Amino acid sequence: MENKLQIYNTISRKKEVFEPINPPFTGMYVCGPTVYGDAHLGHARPAITFDLIFRYLQHIGYKVRYVRNITDVGHLENDADEGEDKIAKKARLEQLEPMEVVQYFTDRYHANMDQLNVKMPSIEPKASGHIIEQIEMIKKILEKGFAYLSNGSVYFDVKKYNDNYQYGKLSGRVLDDLLSNTRILDGQDEKQNSFDFALWKKAQPEHIMRWPSPWSDGFPGWHAECSAMSAKYLGEHFDIHGGGMDLLFPHHESEIAQSQIANGNEPCKYWLHNNMITINGQKMGKSLGNFITLDEFFSGSHASLEKAYSPMTIRFFILQAHYRSTLDFSNEALQAAEKGLKRLMQGVETLQKLNSSATSSNDISKLSGNCYDAMNDDFNSPIVIANLFEGLRIINGVNDGKESITASDLEILKNLYNTFVFEILGLKNEVENTQFELVDGLMQMILNQRQLAKTNKDYAASDKIRDELIKLGIVVKDGKEGSSWSIE
RNA sequence: GGUAUCGUGGCCGAGUGGCUAGGCACCGGUCUGCAAAACCGGCUACAGCGGUUCGAAUCCGCUCGAUACCUCCA
Incomplete structure (x- = not known):
């Protein structure tokens, strides 16, 4: 099998061997x-997808600088009244400062990401903190003659760009088609062509979030922030740019155009796009208004949810599909993921207690190789x-005495599971470890009592203990070598 | 309408020319005072129709269907 990491590059529409520009350093935006x-x-989905990629790149030895931005300016409400900044609108409705709203939801986003065990990126820049960089970039584009001023706003001249470069090379679009298919929207009259996009937008009087610029008091266009911030922190040409597939056009397409003019080259070498989650x-x-928030998943408080789903269930559910495939949400699918994850985690625990013997009845290194091959093949986490x-079959087989494993193979196997389950897939055991020993001690006492009752054939008492425990969410399992317990 | 992606067993999902993933559910079995859990085993699908090939879920064509984007909708 191929030993090198291959990643699917949206711009070439095929898998390519990953070769960073300045190894071992790798930049990812x-x-x-x-x-x-x-x-x-x-x-x-994107958070977990690129967390997986971040983790794996680090695992195989790259020094990764991972930049993930926070967008806190500039986006318009599509159903909103006139050209109003999303953040500003929400702020007015709730009588809060815009930045207060930003802070509030940023904190909540961080909390959710932490629950999902998504690592913090190396740098998390905010658009509002990089207005100067964006203005500088717009200046450059104006100087080079690929943008024009209109009523205090600055627009990118897509037609002129397309005469010299290829607008649409990422998304496979042809400019002529765009021309004939663009809808009539207000604000279009400021543009020379409907497909031109804003670099700087003059603020309306009611618009709260605004900054001074050479052209007007206003705010930067949607695509400006990513170009400006990626160039600042990763350089004008870096390795990986990622995001959701819905950003392909016009967002990423426009980033390419901006960067090409401002910096003289395309922003990155590899474009990676995760697919959507469907419902x-x-x-x-x-x-579409058909979303379920992460908090609702964690608490089960949404009409579409049959129960609560833990953060790790969500993470595992997402990792069970390849990042470039759509993933369809359903209670059934989530419950399947929940059970599968539980089985996997129990297998990992069993693995720690395994005894070795003189021979191995399984090829452990092959299993290990399979895992790396899968990751090297465009981060194929489902494989x-x-x-x-x-491998669970091997682990359980050894545990049952039906299979055998040598001490060195056992080490490899433990290492493999630790590496892949926890380090790369980023899963974690959700049982609270600090309290575990105490609870386990108490449980052993209770189970001993129950065993005593059973020995005395006082099944009424033993069943009562079991039933009471079930009410507390604890399941007793009677095995060959005594009873054990787990939290449902 | 344009661009792109996709259609796999009850469900979720891998797989790109022969070796026919995996999970969940289901059905058997082991274990067990009973139950549950756990473990073992079984379950052979690839939208339709043509074509290429010794051989196709996998390549080509057509048909049907779905989704995303085409708006500063992140």
Whole structure:
């Protein structure tokens, strides 16, 4: 099998061997959330996808600088009144300062990401903190003649750009098609062509979030922040740019155009896009109003949810699908993920207690190789998980005395599971460790009492203990060598 | 309408020319005072129709269906 990491590059539409520009250093920029509402399941997908990529790149030895932005300015409400900043609108409704809203939802986003065991990026820049950089970039584009001023706003001249470069090379679009298919919107009359996009937008009087610029008091266009901030922290040409597939056009396409003009080259070498999470076959998204927030998943407080699902269940659910496939949400699918994860975690625990013998009845290194091959093949986490389940058969077999394993193979196996389950997939055991010993001690006492009752054939008493425990959410399992327990 | 992606067993999902993942559910079995859990085993699908090939879920064509984007909708 291929030993090198291959990643699917959206711009070439094929898998390519990953070769960083300046190894072992690797720069990765991912479009982060717009903090004007609670994070929903759709937000979890890119976060977990690029967390997986971040973790794996580090694991195989790259020194990664991972930049994920916070968008806190500049986006318009599509159903809103006139050209109003999303953040500003929410702020007025709730009588809060815009930055207070930003802070509130940023904190909540961080809390959710922490629950999902998503590592913090190396740098998390905010658009509002980089207005100067964005203005400087716009100046450069104006100087080079690829933008024009119109009524205090600055627009990128897509037609001129397309005469010299290729607008649409990332998304596969042809400018002529765009021309004939663009809808009529207000504000369009400021533009020379409907497909031109704003670099700087003059603020309306009611617009609270505004900054001074050479052209007007206003705010930067949607695409400006990512170009400006990625260039600042990763350089004008870096390795990986990621984000959701819905950002392909026009966002990323426009980033390419801006960077090409401002910096003289395309921003990055590899474009990675995660697919959407669907609900009843449809994209889960803010604008469709069919989203379920992460907090609702964790608490089960949503009409579509049959029960609460833990953060690790959500994480495992997402990792069980390849990041470039759509993933369909359903209670059944989540419950399947929940049970599968539990089985996997119990297998990991069993693994720690295994005894070795003189021979191995299984090829452990092959299993290990399979896992790395899967990750090297465009981060194929579902295949990794399938192999880990395959390994479970070995683990349980050894535990049952039906299979054998040598001490060195056992070490490899333990190492493999620790590496992949916890380090790379980023899963964690959700049982609270600090309290575990105490609870376990208490449980042993209780189980001993129950065993005593059973020995005396006082089954009424032993069943009562079991039933009481079930009410507390603790399941007793009677095995060959005594009873054990687990939290449901 | 344009661009792109996709259609896999009851459900979720891998897989790109032969070796026919994995999970959940289901059915058997082991264990057990009973139950549950756990473990073991079983379950052979690839939208339809043509074509290429010794051989196709995998390549090509057509048909049907779905989704995303085409708006500063992140």
